[in-house]
Amino acid sequence: MNSYDLIIIGGGPIGIACGLEAKKKGLNYLIIEKGAIVNSLFNYPSNMQFFSTSEKLEIDGIPFISKEAKPKRNEALEYYRRIVTSNDLNIHLFEEVNSVEKENNQFKIKTGKDSYVATYIIVATGFYDIPNLINVPGENLPKVTHYYKDPHFYARQKVAVIGASNSAVDAALECYRKGADVTMIVRDSEIGERVKYWVRPDIINRIEEGSIKACFNSEVKEIKEHTIIVNTPEGIIEIENDFVIALTGYMPNFDFLKKIGVVLSDDEKLYPQYNEGTMETNVKNLYLAGVICGGMDTHVWFIENSRIHAKMILKDIISKQAL
Incomplete structure (x- = not known):
């Protein structure tokens, strides 16, 4: 030995x-x-x-x-x-x-x-x-990942990014700039305060202009093959979806x-x-x-x-x- x-x-x-x-x-x-x-x-x-x-x-x-x-x-x-x-x-x-x-x-x-x-x-x-799992039905579907590598993969796809940390913000911005239709699902009322100071204004501006959609104070309730179910302050909504990037830590x-x-x-x-x-x-x-x-x-x-x-x-x- x-x-x-x-x-x-x-x-x-x-x-x-x-x-x-x-x-x-x-x-x-x-x-x-x-x-x-x-x-x-x-x-x-x-x-x-x-x-x-x-x-x-x-x-x-x-x-x-x-x-x-x-x-x-x-x-x-x-x-x-x-x-x-x-x-x-x-x-x-x-x-x-x-x-x-x-x-x-x-x-x-x-x-x-x-x-x-x-x-x-x-x-x-x-x-x-x-990864910190979100523990919802459908989280084990092939279209769901808890790691993000490269935005090219998501070009021209409907992508949901779960989270509002540095990694989630980077993923949302990069995928959007490679041609993805991005929706962020954020549990809190705003983008995280610990997000890199030179990136945070960028994501806020993209959300305000509508380039990236965002559901604040919201949580994913279920992930289906072609959609996701989200609980928002306005009620339950169903969003068309190809991929889910769950960056929840x-x-x-x-x-x-x-x-x-x-x-x-x-x-x-x-x-x-x-x-x-x-x-x-x-x-x-x-x-x-x-x-x-x-x-x-x-x-x-x-x-x-x-x-x-x-x-x-x-x-x-x-x-x-x-x-």
């Missing part, structure tokens, strides 16, 4: 930052990622532009040079991939962790490909893999955390229990890093404010090894 000082579960930006720090500290480490390098970023929309500026997305002080102040997805993929390759980080890709069990102060990790033993574990799995894999033994808060936020000074959970030698620390509040932690977790965690691990 392969034995390591540290195994990092998740090869996103924060998992990579943890790997860099572990390598600098001389630990025998391994990053295990179930997809490609920074898999979540890879699955972002093709034309996505970050809210953060490039220097705030940097890890380990490695400069991130982008054409504009706010980089785009492809530039981020290039940046993080180059960090992995140029630093020859020990990372296993397309290998999903199936279980983590603690036995005699060691963690036993089983994946779809192999088994491992480690003294320390960092879980940096993010939140992008499990995502959540961490709470079941995975619970199986490992991490305690979650008993409210709807499901905050995981950890020491804010070390990032160690209630399970000794098991740490959390990145957005997963925020439970259902997935907007609290992101790359620019959680990249510090790597140094915090490795400092604690090194101090334990010195005892």
